Amino acid sequence: MKQAVQRARNGEDPGEMLALTYRSQVVNGFQYVVKVKTADNVFLLLKILQPPGTTRANAQFERLKVTDQIPIDF
Numbered sequence: 001m002k003q004a005v006q007r008a009r010n011g012e013d014p015g016e017m018l019a020l021t022y023r024s025q026v027v028n029g030f031q032y033v034v035k036v037k038t039a040d041n042v043f044l045l046l047k048i049l050q051p052p053g054t055t056r057a058n059a060q061f062e063r064l065k066v067t068d069q070i071p072i073d074f
Contacts, residue, residue, distance in 0.1 A: 003015075003040060004017070004038035004039060004040050004042055005038070005042055005044065005064075005066055008044070008064050009064060014038060015038065015039050016038075016039045017036040017037065017038050017039070017044075018036060018037045019034055019035070019036050020035045020036060020037060020043075021034075021035045022034040022035065027049075028051070028052060029049060029050050029051040029052045029055075030049070030050040031047070031048070031049050031050075032046075032047070032048045032049075032050070033045060033046070033047055033048075034046045034048065035067075042066060043066070043067045043068065043069055044064055044065065044066055044067065045063075045064070045065040045067055046061065046063070046064055047061075047062040047063040047064075047065075048060065048061055048062060049062050
């Protein structure tokens with residue numbers, strides 16, 4: 001398994017990543033799904049939850065999924 005993915009799964013800094021696209025959804029706060037490419041050319045989907053501003057809580061990383069190369073349509 002690539003080093004960046006293994007570090008991310010262990011809760012460590014995966015290193016530099018390039019965000020390709022994202023989408024957001026308003027739930028109890030904001031939920032983001034971000035498509036990224038790591039420095040070692042692995043494509044990931046990251047799920048991040050940002051609680052409502054009234055809680056003063058930081059955004060939380062929820063899930064990581066390794067994907068195939070992600071096509072980008074512009």
